[in-house]
Amino acid sequence: MLDWDHIFATRSSRMRASEIRELLKLLERPDIISFAGGIPDPALFPDVAFSQAYAEIFSGPQVNAALQYSVSEGYKPLREWLVGEMAKFGIPCGADNIFITSGSQQALDYLGKLFLSPKDTALVTWPTYLGALQAFNAYEPNYDQLTPGGNRTPDAYRETAAKNGGAVKFAYLSADFSNPTGETVDLQGRQKLLELADELDIAVIEDAAYQHLRYDGEAVPPIMALDIARSGGIENTRTIYSGSFSKTLAPGLRVGYVVANSSIIRKLVLMKQAADLHSSTINQIAITTVAERFFEEQVAKIRAAYSARRNAMLAALARYMPVGTSWTKPEGGMFVWVTLPANLDGAELLARSIETEKVAFVPGQAFFADRSGANTLRLSFSCANEAMIEEGIQRLGRLIRNAEAKAA
Template sequence: MPPLPLPRLSSRAQAMKASEIRELLKLVSRPSMISFAGGIPDPALFNVGMFQDAYRDAFAGPSIAREALQYSTTEGYLPLRQWIADRMGQSGIKAGADNILITSGSQQALDLIGKLLLDAGDTVVTARPTYLGALQSLSAFEPTFAPLDAEHRTGSEAPKMLYLVPDFANPDGRTMSVAARHDALALADRLGAIIVEDGAYSALRYEGEDLPSIAALDQQRASSIEATRTLYCGTFSKTLSPGLRIGWICGPATLIRRLTLMKQGADLHTATINQIVMHHAAVACFDVQVERSRAIYRVRRDAMLAALGRYAPAGTTWSRPQGGMFIWLQMPAHIDAACLLEQAIRSDIAFVPGGAFFPDGTGRNTMRLSFSLCDEAQIEIGIFKLCGLINAHASARPLVVNA
């Protein structure tokens, strides 16, 4: 019997595309593959024993066990929300539990904020390149994307949202200066827009001094979180565990209440037991885990930068991030990273072509390299082989130098 034809899908469903990264990860699971593709934490860093203890504690008595297995409030597990609020207070964002909404990872946070703010045709201002997951999530609401450095008019055509990753951005590792953060706030003020600050990588700094978040700068001038225009999205995925899917939104309580209604309609609440376990983990070892991750990733970042310095051909440039998980590589203009990837995979090397991170598909001569999963020996071999492929492509069509 032939399959039934697809039902008539909504226009937004027809326009949705699979994440290039998620699809790529399906292809790079073979043991021989050296993957610089996935921006994911090294599972060897997970504190498995501590999580085992946390789950045991969640079932240690009938009262806590029943709570862990039961429906919960949409806002989230109160002790976890309070821990997050206290933690954010240490970084200059004075918040209470009512300013925190627990989400199923920060990816759900982006979806909820898109539902709250965006209508079809609205404008979202982003850096270029920017996080593919944000483009994918926000595109469901049919906005247009405008670059951060463009001129933006006020009035009916003014952008509603600025989406920014100020610390060690995915994909290019850039960090916004304090002046640039103030400029973003001034732009949002002029446009009457909300800033969505993605802080996924902010804990992973390897050098330099910590910079104040946009949300903290916003609160300094507004005196209260209730008068700010920043929604801060945080996550435990890059520090403690991505598998538990625990993220959060921090912002004015009026907006948090609206976002809570959006979440009620989406999934009622994030899994109760996961929230209880994550609270246990955060209290027990957050700082220790962050320091351990920083130490390991710093060495891997340095190994990749050193290997690029040895092997990258002329005409190739790359970022030098102070933290995070990514190095951004730009090749001669005629090289298409998507085409190069096909050969790289045959050579057991994987990366993410940079065009995926541009709303208009430009940046085809760029790629994102993640150093989080590979040790120094794998990085050395992988970068050597990758640079050999780049050099071969560069030589196949010599660059034309303008006289």
């Protein structure tokens, strides 16, 4: 048999299976209560609206264009709709500042490719979105810990990167209801991050996948909005905003977008031309149709549903978690982050849970670039109803108490 390993590129050694994608297989088991997959509830998809949109495409004059090759920048009416949406968040821009991707995951891959040479440093939070680590890993970077609002000096970051053989290229974070912690960076933290980026002369990648999913609390301006306000316009910004329709309309259509200054957009368009030419034309047209007619109504519907589930999970955690266990209290998004007693391991707990309590979650270690955080785990409330949340968290509390007793 041919031994492929010796001809694979060195980057292939950094490719790992997504622990979350593997856990999604548990959703098919009816005996498992799953808090693992950070995915939207399919019962909330606007399926009727999409059915009508596709029917109109196939019965109207757009059908040939919908089935044809298209421009790499993305469907212009969709980009124009996004111009109006960005303005609501304090991000004035034009259609030429918007680039359509095949999901926001493709945007992260392109941005890693654009900025990272082997041994360069990406600043990421500890923990951070696992999909971002997977996207960036292919370009063989080092990682350093980003603490928005922290006091670490630019020189300290610069010196560490140089010792590792490269330079700091960007800071990546999800500032609102982050995956995995559900936490939000406050205004001061966002401003200090921009100051750090100025000192290091690096890009800021703002992952805004959950921007529309605020349930309570005061909204904080996006980092890009702050950047525009202080720099005088989007063409002067160092922030790159990555958004998606996956959490609001439908993830299966794989439509995401990047908002940035035009020089960044031009580079991304060249990457798109080389990779897959353009995102699905017909899906972009369908997304545009549904967004123009139903976006606000759809967002209101999912906010109401997810807010009730978040409330149910936080209440259940307060009732059933043993002393010594703590958790975040997110104002939006899909996740609660749990910190276990230091002597417990999330991965070991999951293996025991599947066998005994039949509850699935994601061990937190997967979200740390340095593979620390063994005593943490991520819970998603998006696909569980309130009765499942009550029962599942009660089982999880029992599991943790039993694990503590055995470890004592």
